[in-house]
Amino acid sequence: MTHDGQHAQTMSIPQQLYRPEQVREHEAEAAARAGIDMWTLMQRAGAAAWSVLSDKLAPGARIAVLCGTGNNGGDGYIVAALAREAGHIVRVFALAEPKTTDARRAWSEWLERGGDVEPLADWADAEPDWVVDALLGTGLQQTLRGEICDCVESLNEAKVPVLALDIPTGLHADTGQPLGDAVRARATVTFVGVKRGLTTGQAAAYCGHVHFADLGIQREFRLLTEPSAWYLQPTLLQHSLVPRAATAHKGDAGHVVILGGAAGMAGAVRLAGTAALRAGAGKVTILCEPGQEVIVGQQPELMVRGLEAGRDEALSYLEHASVLIFGPGLGQRAWGRDWWDWYCARLQSSDIDPELTTVLDADALNALAQARPDISGRARWILTPHPGEAARLLECETQDVEKNRWLAAQTLQEQFGGIVVLKGRGSLICGQEGIAVCDRGTPAMATAGMGDVLAGMIGGLLAQRHGMALATEAGVRLAVLAHALAGESAMQEKCPEGTRGLMASDIFDWIPYWMNPNDR
Ligand SMILES: NC(=O)C1=CN([C@@H]2O[C@H](COP(=O)(O)OP(=O)(O)OC[C@H]3O[C@@H](n4cnc5c(N)ncnc54)[C@H](O)[C@@H]3O)[C@@H](O)[C@H]2O)[C@@H](O)CC1
Ligand SMILES: Nc1ncnc2c1ncn2[C@@H]1O[C@H](COP(=O)(O)OP(=O)(O)O)[C@@H](O)[C@H]1O
Ligand SMILES: [K+]
Structure with a gap:
């Protein structure tokens, strides 16, 4: 032999x-x-x-x-x-x-x-x-x-x-x-x-x-x-996330608008908003339920406006948005549901620009699953379901999604258009460019709010994509990878090899680290 x-x-x-x-x-x-x-x-x-x-x-x-x-x-x-x-x-x-x-x-x-x-x-x-x-x-x-x-x-x-x-x-x-x-x-x-x-x-x-x-x-x-x-490998970040120009101003880095944050869930928009800023967004505005402004405003860099559901005032924010993140902490009560109905109607009438890049997350995905409006494909959607949300969208059980995650992600993309991020270990990103997988991250990330941080990072990175000559799908892949690596780094810092006790906000400090791979 x-x-x-x-x-x-x-x-x-x-x-x-x-x-x-x-x-x-x-x-x-x-x-x-x-x-x-x-x-x-x-x-x-x-x-x-x-x-x-x-x-x-x-x-x-x-x-x-x-x-x-x-x-x-x-x-x-x-x-x-x-x-x-x-x-x-x-x-x-x-x-x-x-x-x-x-x-x-x-x-x-x-x-x-x-x-x-x-x-x-x-x-x-x-x-x-x-x-x-x-x-x-x-x-x-x-x-x-x-x-x-x-x-x-x-x-x-x-x-x-x-x-x-x-x-x-x-x-x-x-x-x-x-x-x-x-x-x-x-x-x-x-x-x-x-x-x-x-x-x-x-x-x-x-x-x-x-x-x-x-x-x-x-x-x-x-x-x-x-x-x-x-x-997806970490070296991809080095190749793609080029340093910002020395002459950059905040207008170059885009404006993220986040709609969500019902009473009792304002933390979700605050997490998403902070993550968008840590990912490098020029500015971030939160539209939340009236009364929740104080909680959101404790992060002073966030602009915040309490709005009753269905107020067209929101259109003036969306006109100036580079990216909309819709859904974190939206809730399933009337306030959130009415905003969803408003969104569908305004998208249908083109009062909302169908070209506006929109991350649909959390309860916006649940609303989409229930309402199934005839607007898919009209919007530049990025859907970020975890397997439970994916199952609701596909009208099946969570275990059916997990049985074949490739197929689930692909089916969602075919049904709803845009780009689908199927979260969980081995997160899949499915769009026109095919399917990419990120097998980084840690089980310590299985904790409340981690998905809000991801939605914020996707929005924050995409808001800057023109300055970085980054295609949307590539930007989503990079954000998913950077999120997983930031989670790993944050847990590593607290307890090498540890798998529990991480909080979503712990990863904020590591987002700039992974967003600047060329500067190290
Ligand atoms: N042909 C070659 O020279 C090379 C083969 N390679 C090896 O070959 C493997 C594939 O070989 P095979 O196609 O022969 O497949 P496997 O060696 O995986 O097994 C096939 C055999 O297992 C039986 N079997 C299938 N499912 C079973 C089950 N649930 N319970 C009990 N028995 C079951 C089948 O009836 C068949 O006899 C690769 O995974 C790789 O390890 C590689 O090393 C590359 C080179
Ligand atoms: N075991 C794991 N390994 C790697 N990443 C994980 C693991 N568990 C969860 N995550 C990641 O953490 C995030 C959790 O998101 P999500 O389930 O939406 O949480 P929440 O709704 O509480 O914010 C996803 O990006 C997911 O991929
Ligand atoms: K084997």
Whole structure:
């Protein structure tokens, strides 16, 4: 067995993400164009996985390699052989004999070199320091059952560190949802193209750190198929958020108008308004329920006006707005509902410019879900639903949204137009340019008001987009990414590795940090 070192290197996740079928369909042709056969590709996959695993092991470590009957199992036999060559104690446990030609070759080479294959159910006898999950890769077809399911369950219970090959067994490589149960891996090394299911849904709970190995065929593969999604990386902020001109004045940085803040919920508009300012908006005006001005006005940079619902005075603010954020703290009482009706009517009559970039958030999304007015596509909407709001808009259950977040985001975009941000771990941004995913952020961000801050950041950044030569969709992607990174930084500052106790307002100080990536 050759150790193909040159192509065994792993790299950071590239921007291009693919559906698993794309990888399956094109990997053989890509390999052929690169002048290698599938056996060589399998050897490279095994070597790449070994290079990740070997960094984690103490000398003489015990390793259990769990192999399925497909090519994923084939990769496993190769890792096993390389680990043994390196002097580790390696035992292989298999579901059954391999079924594919290449996997059989890897299996027989393992046996020829004196390796043994034991029944899968006995894996725990090895008392392993690390387990290699080579049970199922992209060939997973249905919910895990029987022996494989028992094995995954016992593996997760044992809490032993696992390196998953290509994808943790049981995780759907497109949706990032476990089919029944799935392996909770410490790390995953994925091959040829990064499957987009590694970046959203439940993936973060199963994949651990994701490594990527292109196996030396990336160039050929990319020529054969278009990416299905784009992976957002912090470097994007550096490329896109150019410094403001030395001669800038506040008029260049746009005016954000926020409509919301009913009695008892004024905090939401205050959070959104402050976030817009921290994102760099030139000025921010809040239109809230009369009586709430004092709460909003405690942030002195915010301009604030209490307005009874349906007052056309609001039009004079919107005429001078670069961006409208409609919905934070709008509430579901008459005040909020009447503003929604007013908005729909004024949009219909073009008293509100249909070109006005408008972030619809929170209760404006609930109003949209209930009323379903015939104005979608008339406005430059950016919808920012969390999965619950998305379910209301799609008239389904939250779990249906989570089952396939790509599909949910795409369907919302088709139904309502504009740009859709489906929030939650692995936030998706879907618009004319396709779908992008942000898998940054922390569970500490699952707290009240964090969505208001995001709406504010989107509005604040888009208000400046002309000065920055930034397209709207690109601006939304950047705001989502900067929001997630600001959340990570704020939690890191309070308690490295912490996951609770963050407040939405804690991230304000980190917004300028991520909005100025070129200035550091
Ligand atoms: N062909 C090659 O040389 C290469 C293959 N690669 C590996 O090959 C994998 C894909 O290989 P395969 O297409 O053979 O697929 P898998 O190895 O993922 O598994 C397919 C086998 O599992 C069975 N199966 C599917 N769902 C099941 C379930 N729920 N319960 C029990 N059994 C189930 C199928 O009937 C089939 O026998 C990739 O994920 C990757 O790890 C990569 O290493 C690249 C190179
Ligand atoms: N586990 C998580 N990982 C990463 N980001 C998260 C996580 N949970 C929540 N977030 C982010 O925090 C924000 C919460 O928004 P939302 O649910 O609208 O909260 P609220 O309505 O209370 O303001 C979203 O941007 C979401 O993507
Ligand atoms: K696997």
